[in-house]
Structures are given as structure tokens and as C-alpha cells.
Amino acid sequence: MSRGEPENRRSDSTSVVEVAVALPLFHTLTYALPEALQPKAQVGCAVRVPVGRRLVTGYVLGPAREFPTAPLKEVLAVLDPDPRFGPEMVPFFHWLAEYYHYPLGEALRQIIPGSGRSSGPKTERWVRLRMTTEGNQPAPDASRVRLGPKARALLQHLEAYGPTPVRELNRLFPSCHAVLKRLAARDLVSLEDRVIFRNPMAEMNNLPAFLVEEPLALTPEQQQAVQEISRGLARGEFVPFLLHGVTASGKTEVYLAAAEDCLARGRQVLVLLPEIALTHPVALLFRRRFGDRVSLLHSGLSDAARLDQWRRIMRGEVDVVVGARSAVFAPLARVGLIVVDEEHDPSYKHEGGLPYQARDAALYRGQMARAVVVLVSATPSLGTYYRAMEGKYRYLSLERRVTPQALPEIELVNLKRERGRQAKIISGPLAAALKEVLSRGEQALLFLNRRGYSTVVFCLFCGEVFRCRHCSVALTHHRQRGLLICHYCGFARPLPDRCPECQSTALKKHGLGTEKVEAELRRLFPEVRIGRLDRDVAPHSGRGLKILEDFAAGRLDLLVGTQMITKGHHFPRVTLVGAVAADLSLFFPEYHAGERTFQLLSQVAGRAGRGEAPGRVLIQTYHPEHYVFQAVRNQDYAAFYQAELAVRRHLGYPPFTRLALVRLSGPDEAQVARQARHLAEALQRFLKGQPE
Numbered sequence: 284m285s286r287g288e289p290e291n292r293r294s295d296s297t298s299v300v301e302v303a304v305a306l307p308l309f310h311t312l313t314y315a316l317p318e319a320l321q322p323k324a325q326v327g328c329a330v331r332v333p334v335g336r337r338l339v340t341g342y343v344l345g346p347a348r349e350f351p352t353a354p355l356k357e358v359l360a361v362l363d364p365d366p367r368f369g370p371e372m373v374p375f376f377h378w379l380a381e382y383y384h385y386p387l388g389e390a391l392r393q394i395i396p397g398s399g400r401s402s403g404p405k406t407e408r409w410v411r412l413r414m415t416t417e418g419n420q421p422a423p424d425a426s427r428v429r430l431g432p433k434a435r436a437l438l439q440h441l442e443a444y445g446p447t448p449v450r451e452l453n454r455l456f457p458s459c460h461a462v463l464k465r466l467a468a469r470d471l472v473s474l475e476d477r478v479i480f481r482n483p484m485a486e487m488n489n490l491p492a493f494l495v496e497e498p499l500a501l502t503p504e505q506q507q508a509v510q511e512i513s514r515g516l517a518r519g520e521f522v523p524f525l526l527h528g529v530t531a532s533g534k535t536e537v538y539l540a541a542a543e544d545c546l547a548r549g550r551q552v553l554v555l556l557p558e559i560a561l562t563h564p565v566a567l568l569f570r571r572r573f574g575d576r577v578s579l580l581h582s583g584l585s586d587a588a589r590l591d592q593w594r595r596i597m598r599g600e601v602d603v604v605v606g607a608r609s610a611v612f613a614p615l616a617r618v619g620l621i622v623v624d625e626e627h628d629p630s631y632k633h634e635g636g637l638p639y640q641a642r643d644a645a646l647y648r649g650q651m652a653r654a655v656v657v658l659v660s661a662t663p664s665l666g667t668y669y670r671a672m673e674g675k676y677r678y679l680s681l682e683r684r685v686t687p688q689a690l691p692e693i694e695l696v697n698l699k700r701e702r703g704r705q706a707k708i709i710s711g712p713l714a715a716a717l718k719e720v721l722s723r724g725e726q727a728l729l730f731l732n733r734r735g736y737s738t739v740v741f742c743l744f745c746g747e748v749f750r751c752r753h754c755s756v757a758l759t760h761h762r763q764r765g766l767l768i769c770h771y772c773g774f775a776r777p778l779p780d781r782c783p784e785c786q787s788t789a790l791k792k793h794g795l796g797t798e799k800v801e802a803e804l805r806r807l808f809p810e811v812r813i814g815r816l817d818r819d820v821a822p823h824s825g826r827g828l829k830i831l832e833d834f835a836a837g838r839l840d841l842l843v844g845t846q847m848i849t850k851g852h853h854f855p856r857v858t859l860v861g862a863v864a865a866d867l868s869l870f871f872p873e874y875h876a877g878e879r880t881f882q883l884l885s886q887v888a889g890r891a892g893r894g895e896a897p898g899r900v901l902i903q904t905y906h907p908e909h910y911v912f913q914a915v916r917n918q919d920y921a922a923f924y925q926a927e928l929a930v931r932r933h934l935g936y937p938p939f940t941r942l943a944l945v946r947l948s949g950p951d952e953a954q955v956a957r958q959a960r961h962l963a964e965a966l967q968r969f970l971k972g973q974p975e
Contacts, residue, residue: 530889550619
């Protein structure tokens with residue numbers, strides 16, 4: 284019942300198919316497909332099948348590869364005759380399940396919108412004026428038939444505006460259903476059902492103008508990059524590129540031009556971005572360039588809207604898909620170009636449910652589809668840059684901005700010299716720079732990659748730390764909401780007045796987040812219009828766009844935020860960027876903490892000086908001598924790369940080794956811990972070559 288080469292073929296009218304069922308099974312199942320269902324059960328169709336005593340949803344993967352000798356159970360029903368994916372996606376899905384050691388059917392249930400839904404696409408009743416078969420002319424003059432005033436008005440509307448939905452006619456001509464029925468009986472109008480799709484692109488034309496930059500003529504550097512990608516497209520083979528360009532170097536225009544070439548060759552384009560908010564401006568750019576055959580896909584859409592976009596893609600109505608990480612699974616049959624913008628961003632890694640890295644999945648999908656894959660970044664991940672230097676990826680460089688302004692001047696503020704001064708969060712140099720910029724009517728961004736007010740709350744008397752009951756990590760204090768919140772699982776509880784262990788009222792709040800920075804800025808600059816952008820104030824993309832629009836329109840002078848403000852934004856009036864506590868991410872307990880810090884600071888620094896006035900960046904740190912901060916100050920990616928690579932080589936970290944994450948979970952913490960120890964001991968014996 285698992286996959287394998289077919290040993291025999293049935294000669295009767297019942298075919299045998301391979302089905303991935305939505306259960307925690309690490310193999311597919313084989314079912315008999317009755318003759319009556321064969322026309323409907325194509326590859327990618329959702330079906331209802333029996334497993335033991337249960338009825339579950341599954342997806343047809345194709346003809347069975349193995350035929351068991353035991354009698355087969357039958358497919359009971361086809362839930363939707365419209366396939367959710369084509370045969371070309373099946374090998375990719377098999378690889379995904381095998382590489383990440385995840386049940387294939389469960390993976391498909393999470394990947395595909397509307398899994399298990401039995402209803403077909405939504406339809407809407409339309410009315411059109413009846414046409415004759417001769418010369419495609421309108422029906423004879425209705426004036427020859429006795430009609431009431433409402434009927435005549437309806438016909439005049441249809442003649443003037445063409446086919447119209449019944450709901451629209453009913454709005455214009457209340458209670459017109461009976462009249463329409465009589466007109467249809469006289470062959471003056473016809474009623475038809477049309478498939479309609481919820482289209483998230485329909486509102487894209489209403490997006491704020493600041494989100495879309497006007498296209499500029501390509502520079503020689505950009506033209507060279509486009510030519511290299513076009514040569515790869517012409518070969519029709521898998522070719523991976525790294526497009527490495529400084530901030531504001533026009534990387535988006537390069538892959539827009541490459542997309543145009545790809546579409547001209549009759550193939551399709553997939554563009555991935557790390558955050559939902561970044562998908563909207565890019566989708567609008569593609570729509571303005573290539574029309575309505577552009578689809579937007581991300582988890583922020585309703586399940587029904589996502590399903591409608593999948594159906595449009597499967598019907599061949601889409602040539603370009605723009606989306607966040609889950610769009611890597613979009614069922615494009617002829618994909619020829621895959622773009623992974625901001626390829627270094629950790630948001631491409633999905634942790635809940637099916638674990639996957641969308642950048643890596645995009646590379647493998649490109650390999651299977653013989654497509655060109657372009658990884659794009661101003662600060663490439665060290666592994667990607669290493670592969671490019673080793674010749675595994677083709678390297679394309681954009682070293683200059685397309686705008687007249689040079690890169691901003693970056694200064695390091697040594698916080699050791701600020702000890703004892705009144706301003707504990709905003710240093711003296713940063714406060715002075717803010718005052719100067721704001722007095723000139725310019726704007727500033729302040730970056731801190733930690734939301735909330737205080738990061739730890741504990742009891743001064745007994746030392747009890749308030750932790751998440753599920754994750755055992757310290758809860759973050761959010762003062763405006765009066766809550767302690769876990770930033771891993773979302774668990775929340777009110778801030779108590781007393782310690783639950785000793786009943787002491789001596790509770791200490793330690794650390795800082797964007798909420799505390801905002802409060803400090805309001806104290807220092809009470810007359811300044813200040814905004815904050817993080818997941819607390821903008822839990823969905825619509826709210827975030829409103830804040831960004833206010834900032835772009837000049838309704839805010841100063842914006843403080845997390846990594847949501849670091850990339851993809853073009854604010855010409857921003858002349859100052861401040862990084863409040865740069866050391867927080869540098870000493871985070873993970874091997875690529877230095878890489879993450881360099882990327883975040885370089886990205887946010889790139890927001891300054893994109894207009895007519897030059898930009899300035901101040902980074903507050905207790906360790907200005909660290910090679911990460913020195914490389915950021917000098918805007919020298921190569922220097923950072925060499926220093927970080929030496930550390931990785933010495934410690935045996937990627938890209939010189941590969942790491943695997945083994946996750947154990949269960950309801951009993953002690954039992955899980957015990958099994959984890961046993962597994963660790965077994966792995967240590969295995970690595971030492973000792974017998975079990």
C-alpha cells in the first residue's frame with residue numbers, strides 16, 4: 284500500500300489510484316476507483332475514502348504504483364471535481380513530505396485551502412439581452428411586445444450596460460425577479476450562472492500611492508543583471524541566481540523586467556516575500572505592469588478567498604502569483620521564474636504544523652520545474668552568499684543606488700559613555716539628532732526588535748519570574764493592555780498585584796520593548812506626532828498599511844517599530860534612523876545571532892537618505908568594537924562575511940555542517956524530558972560508533 288513500481292494492471296473497469304489521506308501516516312494508500320467516478324477523480328481532486336472505520340479526506344496523486352493482493356476499498360466520493368493541483372506538483376509534494384519527515388496527507392491538508400470542502404466554486408446569476416444567431420444582432424424591438432414600464436427600463440439598462448448580475452438589477456429595480464422571469468420566457472433576455480472568484484487584487488488600486496515607486500530607466504548594472512537572468516530563461520533549465528544589491532539599488536525593477544521576459548516565453552512567474560504587508564505593493568506593481576492575470580496569495584486572506592485564487596490558477600487564468608511563504612505551493616503548471624525577495628529573512632521559515640523553509644522549497648521547486656530562481660537581498664544569508672562564492676549560485680551585484688543620494692552615514696553611539704545620564708533609553712547623541720531633524724520638518728525612524736513594555740517581570744523578594752505555563756519562557760509586560768503575554772504561543776494573563784509564590788508586592792519590571800521606547804519619546808518630545816508599528820498595534824496588514832500611509836503622508840513625524848519597519852519601505856523625508864538597543868539581538872542564544880543583527884541594522888539603515896536630503900544613522904551599543912557593528916558602520920558586507928565565516932568554520936556551524944532539529948512533544952513534561960535524554964544518549968553513542 285506504499286509507493287512502488289506497479290507489478291500488474293487490473294483489466295476490469297475499476298482503476299486503482301494512489302491517495303494521500305489527511306491522517307498522520309507516513310505512506311500513501313491505494314484505492315479502487317469505480318468507473319462512475321473516473322471522469323471526476325483527476326490528479327489533485329479531493330476525495331472521500333474509508334480508513335478503518337473512519338471516513339476521511341484525501342487527494343488523488345495519480346495511478347497506483349503498487350497493487351496489493353488483498354481486496355481494495357473503494358473511493359466513495361469526489362468532493363470537488365476541480366483539481367487543487369496538477370500532476371507536475373506531485374513530485375514536489377512527495378519531496379516536501381520526505382525532506383521534512385511529515386505525513387504527506389497532513390501536509391496537503393495544511394497547504395491547500397478549502398481542504399475537505401465539498402462545495403464547488405461560487406456562482407452568481409447574470410442577465411444579458413437576448414441575441415439572435417444571425418449576425419450576432421440584438422433581439423427584435425421590444426416595443427412590438429406589450430411590456431410594462433419596469434420591463435422596458437430593465438431592457439434599456441441591459442442594452443446600455445450589457446450583462447448585469449441579478450443582485451445589481453434587483454438593487455436598481457427592486458422586486459424585479461418576476462419581470463425577469465417573464466422576459467426570459469419571451470426570449471428577450473437570458474439567465475446564466477457565472478463562476479465568481481473573491482479577488483483580493485480588486486482593492487489593490489486603492490492602495491496608498493506611497494507604496495508604489497514610479498519605475499526608472501534601468502541603469503547599466505540593472506541591465507546587465509536582467510540580461511544574465513534572461514540568458515538563464517532562454518536555456519529552459521534550472522539556474523539559481525543571487526541578486527545582491529545595496530538598499531535602493533532597484534532590485535525590484537530587475538526582477539520585474541525578468542518577469543516580463545519569462546511571460547513572453549509562455550511561462551509563469553512566482554514571487555515570494557517574507558511578510559504579508561510587503562506583498563501588496565509588489566502585487567500592485569505586477570498588476571500595473573501585466574494586467575489582471577496576477578494573483579495574490581497569503582495566509583491573511585480568508586480560506587474562501589485563497590481557495591478562489593487556487594481555482595483561478597488551476598483554470599489557467601493567472602500568469603503571476605505574488606505572495607508570502609505559503610505561496611511557494613501555488614499550483615502554477617508552467618512556472619519559469621521564481622523570485623525570493625529578502626531571501627535572508629527568517630520569516631520564510633514556518634514552524635507550526637508542517638515545518639518548512641520557503642526559500643529552500645522554492646529552490647527545489649525551481650529545480651523540478653527547470654525554472655530560474657532568483658534570490659534577492661541587500662544582506663544575503665551567509666549560506667546563500669557562501670554558495671554563490673563557491674559557484675553553486677550565479678552571482679549578480681548592484682553596488683550603487685539608483686537614486687542620486689549616496690548611502691547614509693552610520694555612527695556608533697557607545698552606551699558605556701552614557702552611564703549615569705538622565706536619558707536611559709535614548710542616548711544624548713540620538714536625542715540631539717532627533718531634535719535637529721524634527722526641527723527641520725524631516726522624519727525619523729527608531730528601531731527596536733522587541734515589542735511590549737518590559738521583557739521580564741519578577742519578584743524582588745523571592746525571585747519568582749512570571750513565565751508562560753505552556754512554553755516556560757518569561758512573559759512580556761504590555762502596559763497599555765495590562766497583560767503579560769507569551770511571544771511564542773500567545774498565552775496572556777493580567778499583571779497581578781502580588782507575587783503568586785510569596786504574596787509580595789515588590790514586583791520588578793525589567794528590559795524594554797517598543798512600547799517603552801514610545802513612552803520615552805513622548806516624554807522627551809511632547810509636541811511631536813509619534814507612531815508605533817509592531818504586531819501589537821498592527822496585528823494585520825490593513826492596520827499596518829494605515830500607519831505607514833500616515834507616516835508617508837506626513838501625518839506622523841517619528842515612527843518607532845520592530846523589524847516591520849526595516850525593509851521594503853521608501854520614505855524620502857526620512858533623514859535619521861536610530862537603533863535603540865542593538866545588542867539585544869547580537870547576544871541572542873543562537874549561532875546566527877550576529878548574522879541577524881547585521882541584516883536588521885543594515886536593512887533599517889537603508890531607510891535613511893532615500894530622498895533629496897542625505898541620511899544619517901545612529902546605532903546605540905555597549906560593544907561598538909564588535910566586528911558586526913564595525914561592518915555595519917562601514918557598510919561592508921564582505922568584511923562581515925569573512926569575519927562571520929571564520930567563526931562558523933572554527934565552531935563547526937553551517938555552512939560547513941548541516942543541522943537537524945528533532946522536536947519531541949507530549950502531554951507529560953517529565954516523560955518528554957526522559958525520552959529526549961534517551962534520544963540524546965543514543966545519538967551520542969551512534970556518533971562515537973558504539974553499539975546500541
